[in-house]
Amino acid sequence: MDNNNLEHHNSNPFEDSAASDLPVSDSTAVLTVDRNATLTLGTDALILLDEGLRHKRTASNFGGLLPQLAKTTRAIPFHNILWAAFDDVEVAINYTKPTGRKAGSCRVEQISYAVTDKSLHNHAKRWVEQLLNRAYPSNVMRKKRIKVLINPFGGQGQAQKLWTTQVEPVLVAANCQIDVEQTTYRGHAIEIAKNLDIEAYDVVACASGDGLPHEVFNGLAKHPSPRLALRKIAVFQIPCGSGNAMSLNTTGTASPSLAALELVKAIRAPLDLMAISQGSEVFYSFLSQAVGIVAESDLGTETLRWMGSFRFTWGFLVRLVGKTIYPAEVSMLVDTKDKNEIRNAYRATAEKIEADRLRNVLSESRAEVLSDQEDAQLPPLKYGTVNDDLPAGFSTEDMPNLGNFYVGNMCLMSADLPFFSTSLPSDGRMDLLTIAGDIPSITALRMLTSVEEGTLINHPEVAYQKVLAYRIKPRVAPTAGLISIDGESVPFEPFQAEIVPQLGTILSKYGGYYGFDGRKLK
Numbered sequence: 441m442d443n444n445n446l447e448h449h450n451s452n453p454f455e456d457s458a459a460s461d462l463p464v465s466d467s468t469a470v471l472t473v474d475r476n477a478t479l480t481l482g483t484d485a486l487i488l489l490d491e492g493l494r495h496k497r498t499a500s501n502f503g504g505l506l507p508q509l510a511k512t513t514r515a516i517p518f519h520n521i522l523w524a525a526f527d528d529v530e531v532a533i534n535y536t537k538p539t540g541r542k543a544g545s546c547r548v549e550q551i552s553y554a555v556t557d558k559s560l561h562n563h564a565k566r567w568v569e570q571l572l573n574r575a576y577p578s579n580v581m582r583k584k585r586i587k588v589l590i591n592p593f594g595g596q597g598q599a600q601k602l603w604t605t606q607v608e609p610v611l612v613a614a615n616c617q618i619d620v621e622q623t624t625y626r627g628h629a630i631e632i633a634k635n636l637d638i639e640a641y642d643v644v645a646c647a648s649g650d651g652l653p654h655e656v657f658n659g660l661a662k663h664p665s666p667r668l669a670l671r672k673i674a675v676f677q678i679p680c681g682s683g684n685a686m687s688l689n690t691t692g693t694a695s696p697s698l699a700a701l702e703l704v705k706a707i708r709a710p711l712d713l714m715a716i717s718q719g720s721e722v723f724y725s726f727l728s729q730a731v732g733i734v735a736e737s738d739l740g741t742e743t744l745r746w747m748g749s750f751r752f753t754w755g756f757l758v759r760l761v762g763k764t765i766y767p768a769e770v771s772m773l774v775d776t777k778d779k780n781e782i783r784n785a786y787r788a789t790a791e792k793i794e795a796d797r798l799r800n801v802l803s804e805s806r807a808e809v810l811s812d813q814e815d816a817q818l819p820p821l822k823y824g825t826v827n828d829d830l831p832a833g834f835s836t837e838d839m840p841n842l843g844n845f846y847v848g849n850m851c852l853m854s855a856d857l858p859f860f861s862t863s864l865p866s867d868g869r870m871d872l873l874t875i876a877g878d879i880p881s882i883t884a885l886r887m888l889t890s891v892e893e894g895t896l897i898n899h900p901e902v903a904y905q906k907v908l909a910y911r912i913k914p915r916v917a918p919t920a921g922l923i924s925i926d927g928e929s930v931p932f933e934p935f936q937a938e939i940v941p942q943l944g945t946i947l948s949k950y951g952g953y954y955g956f957d958g959r960k961l962k
């Protein structure tokens with residue numbers, strides 16, 4: 441059963457239905473503790489059977505004055521269990537409990553029971569280890585060593601508070617080793633990642649928007665052993681910014697506390713990065729590049745921050761309906777432009793990964809260390825820079841009516857907007873879509889609904905292709921538009937991008953995909 445479903449089904453933790461989960465025949469799964477309680481390792485959850493702890497206020501016991509013994513059962517999904525220990529006196533279990541509307545957040549709780557019967561101590565020790573094995577399947581790293589970077593200005597200044605109240609307690613309760621640093625200037629995260637002791641950490645977690653992960657990938661790329669640094673250190677976002685696409689794609693949530701749980705439980709996965717060449721610079725993008733409507737919606741709506749994530753949708757709508765165009769010359773090295781092929785391949789991959797994920801057999805498809813054949817340095821650009829002659833194999837198209845040029849390496853670009861539904865973290869390709877700017881307004885409005893459903897690819901007016909590289913030259917004056925790379929503004933000048941397969945590493949709840957259900961593409 442999906443852990444998520446389990447969480448929802450058991451939103452009332454004292455639900456008796458969980459009792460059917462008990463594997464009564466396996467005595468090693470059961471630990472009897474004091475107060476006549478039993479703790480049992482079920483299929484997906486720890487089942488707690490505790491008698492006589494609840495004093496109910498009912499008419500029959502004089503409004504609670506007489507204690508009423510009630511048999512109670514609590515199910516705690518293994519996924520929510522952060523840590524367990526037995527110290528020869530007590531078994532203590534830390535876990536997260538769903539809280540908030542629609543369980544949109546969680547908080548740390550602890551249960552503890554004494555085991556006074558000494559003859560049970562050896563069994564208690566083994567039982568706790570079994571519980572930890574279920575809470576942390578073999579593909580999930582325990583006690584991660586995490587470098588935490590906090591952008592004090594992230595999310596309109598909320599990041600530090602969100603970290604302290606919602607995230608740190610989860611990581612502490614999971615016995616993670618944490619080392620916290622606030623960024624003090626723009627670009628600070630690049631410096632920190634560049635100088636990171638990569639043997640001392642497993643993860644860099646950014647309590648920020650998408651800006652800090654972008655800097656961390658680029659900082660690791662400047663490390664003395666860049667390829668090893670990008671391979672060994674997993675980059676993670678704790679959603680504390682205004683744009684939290686990375687977290688939405690890798691954890692399925694923009695709630696800092698729920699993302700913290702995924703930081704504890706997610707598995708490592710390779711991520712393709714995109715090498716961007718613009719002017720004399722070369723840097724890496726992990727998320728997206730946009731020219732035209734999306735860039736304007738993202739970057740040109742700062743004054744509408746009060747709208748929250750809706751400002752993006754609003755900006756998009758205004759520009760779509762206004763039929764804004766951004767003429768450009770686009771050259772692409774296309775892998776496939778056959779939408780059927782793209783959809784079918786995605787569906788097959790997503791189904792396989794999801795099935796493995798539910799059976800906990802997903803594991804990182806790549807060694808954590810570089811092999812002898814692999815170079816420790818960054819791979820050279822395959823297609824040169826934007827200043828070189830166009831390499832062979834690129835097809836060039838003049839797009840005088842271009843409205844939207846959007847390239848993605850992840851599925852969701854903001855909450856509920858899966859622009860790139862067929863995107864995969866490491867398929868060695870970028871998803872590139874173009875839409876003319878002068879389409880009828882009614883078509884534009886329909887497209888917006890399709891974006892929300894993840895079916896934008898299905899529109900005949902949308903060109904959707906998987907590409908290995910591209911170059912775009914905007915044909916309007918340099919002051920005429922905006923270009924957004926990973927949500928940050930770059931000069932309105934030609935640039936070139938190429939995919940660098942599996943260069944980076946992330947922690948992801950979904951492993952090799954972003955959780956988008958391929959059946960929705962029909």
Ligand SMILES: Nc1ncnc2c1ncn2[C@@H]1O[C@H](COP(=O)(O)OP(=O)(O)OP(=O)(O)O)[C@@H](O)[C@H]1O
Binds near residue numbers: 649
């Ligand atoms: N102390 C600081 N002072 C100024 N800028 C900072 C500081 N720390 C980080 N930054 C910069 O803030 C930028 C945005 O960061 P981030 O994405 O984490 O936040 P955000 O709330 O989503 O903001 P935005 O909407 O501006 O992208 C990054 O480019 C980063 O370099």
